[in-house]
Amino acid sequence: MGSGKHRWKISIYRSTGKPETRNPNPPTEFICPISGLLMADPVIVSTGQTFERACVTACKTLGYNPILKDGSIPDLSIVIPNLALKSSIFNWARASMTDPPKAVELADALKLVRPAMAENGEIENGVLGELLIGRVEEDNRGSNLLEHAESELTRRQTGFDSCESLSGSFRKTPLALATRPSCYSSCSSSSELDAPAVGACEDGEEYVGKLRSSHVYEQEQGVVGLRKATRSSEDLRLSLCTPRLLSALRPLITSKYNNIQINSVAALVNLSLQKLNKVKIVRAGFVPLLIDVLRGRFPEAQEHACGALFSLALDDANKTAIGVLGALQPLVHIMIRSESERARHDAALALYHLSLVQSNRLKLVKLGSVQLFLGMVKSGQMPGRALLILCNLAACNEGRGAMLDAGAVEFFVGLLREGGFDSESTRESCVAAISALSYGGGLRFRGLAKAAGAVEVLRDVAEQTGRERARDKARRVLEILKAREEEEEEDVDWEKVLELGFPSRTLTRVGGQSCRNSSEF
Structure with missing residues (x-):
């Protein structure tokens, strides 16, 4: 009887209500x-x-x-x-x-x-790896990195999407060629050629045995064999990246023997190329060891360590952990001080990807990197890479404040006025940096931009021939500057305010005592 009553109620509800439409559009x-x-x-x-x-x-x-x-x-x-x-x-x-x-x-x-x-x-990651292996060549390393920098600018996310004037700044699909660190190459390094060769084997236990051997000769054989086996075989990278092999490889990363350290870090770079391996490697505790290598005395090992950190930083799940573990400061040092072009480039790309995360941006700002990167742009040392990182840092309030304090607006406007960029992508990065600093249209930015003559320079960029993205960014900054001017003109008549004086207001203090807020004190 209870169930019948329940059904009767439903029947009444349906009959007395308005006609229902089944499955309406959500x-x-x-x-x-x-x-x-x-x-x-x-x-x-x-x-x-x-x-x-x-x-x-x-x-x-x-x-x-x-x-x-x-x-x-x-x-x-x-x-x-x-x-x-x-x-x-x-x-x-x-x-x-x-x-x-x-x-x-x-x-x-x-x-x-x-x-x-x-x-x-x-193309998805698994297929992409096979297509790119033959395209990353030692002699063409510089141009590959240039394409990477250009493409990564287009995919950079800064949290500006909610602002209509900036949401379309980065629309182009990123090029896929930037998934390999520059230390990864089909050519063998000198350290690998000097080491004893060993045939590739698919049995991970054989490598584990050699890596754990107490004899230096067998350790060297193990790391060289592992490096060669994982250079071109995607299947081996996946099958060999096991907790046992990573545990055996870990102590050799900081070996006191040059060839063992270089080849072990290079093998780790190869293993890290597979997306499924990146988080495994970080969780296995390799980041502190790679930081030790960056601070070590073997330049070639430092190159591979920068490449490994760049490769690991491509996975979003690793970015925060790498920053927390202390990799930012040594990477900045390598980017600025290293004599190796490969190490500097991979360090720069690692920092670019790591600075996509808010926590790492704040750490880099606290390290004083804004002034260092601006100095690199001024000196012409990898200006394109430095500008890309600065664009990321400008995505947080602290980074924008530090850049405004350092005179970045006047400097960037001056660069655009003088020209002479090493590439069109560097010029676009300079415009993007100004665009990032303009986020929110703050009074301070507007004042600095006016003092630097940004309106005239950006108008020239917007009207000149060149990349459409750079022209779009210049137009958006001009719109922001113009919008702020119109708002102020409408909201405040400063001449009338000065003539009439500020109106007095009655304020109430704690305890109920009132006071006058006027020109009378």
Whole structure:
């Protein structure tokens, strides 16, 4: 009888209400921009957009940054559960008598993301590694890094996407050629040629035995064999990166013998090329050892250590850990002081990726790196790389403040006025740095920009021939400067205020005593 009464109530509710529409269209904000489905487990990413959790995981697994309909590229490095939106979605489903959404499985999310990658001409990480191995050549290292710097500028996420005037600054899909450190090469190093050769073997236990041997000769054989085996075989990189082998390799990273240290760090670079290995290596405790190598006395080992940190920093899950473990300061030192071009370039690229994380930006600012990087730009020492890092640092309030204190606005405007950049990408990075400093349109930036004559210079950039991205950034900064001027003109008539004086106001002190706030004291 209870059940009958319950059914009768439902019948009355339906008959007395307005006609219901089955499965109405949900609000747009309830739909995942990647899957196009109603979200069951929505998460907010670093740049403020909300996606289905499985779709974010699928994009990170495949190394894919989706381009949204508005042209923005979300930063998927950090995800936070959007509990409020989840509750709204389920309440809407209940009210509209729609089946509640079910969480998307990772396998299904991968199937949804792959067609989008193919449509944008991108290749997932596993296939990409095989295609790039033959393209990263020792003699062409400089041009590869230039393409990397140019492409990474286009994918940089600074949290400005919520600002309409800046959200379209970085829309181009990044080039894929920047997934290898410059120390990785198909050519053998001198230390590897001098060491005894050993055939590659797929049995990880054989390498473990040699690496753990008490004889230096066998240790050297083990690291050289491991380096050669993992240089070109993706399958071996994955199968050999086990806790046992990493444990055996770890003490050799800081070996006192030159060839053993160099080849062990180089083998670690090869292992780190696979995305699935990057987090394993960091969790196995290699970052403090690589920092010791950076501070050591073997220049070639330092090159490979910079390459290893750059490769590990490509994984978003490692960025914060690498910064916490203390890699930022030695990387800055290598970037500025090292005599090795390869070490400087890989250190710069490692710092670029690490500075995509807010905590690392703050650490770099506290280390005084803003002044150091500005000095590098002034001296012409890797100005393109230094500008890219400065653009990242300008994404936080502390970084912008330090750059404004150091006279960055006047300096960047002067660079644009004088010209003479080593490449068009460096010129674009300079415009991007000014654009980053203009975020929020603060009075201080506006005053410094006016004093430096930024309006005239940026107007020239916006009208000249060159890259469309640089012209767009220049136009956006001009719009911000113009908008601030119009707001001030409308809000305050300074001449009238000076003529009439400031109106007096009655303020109440603690305890109820009043006082006059006027020109009378």
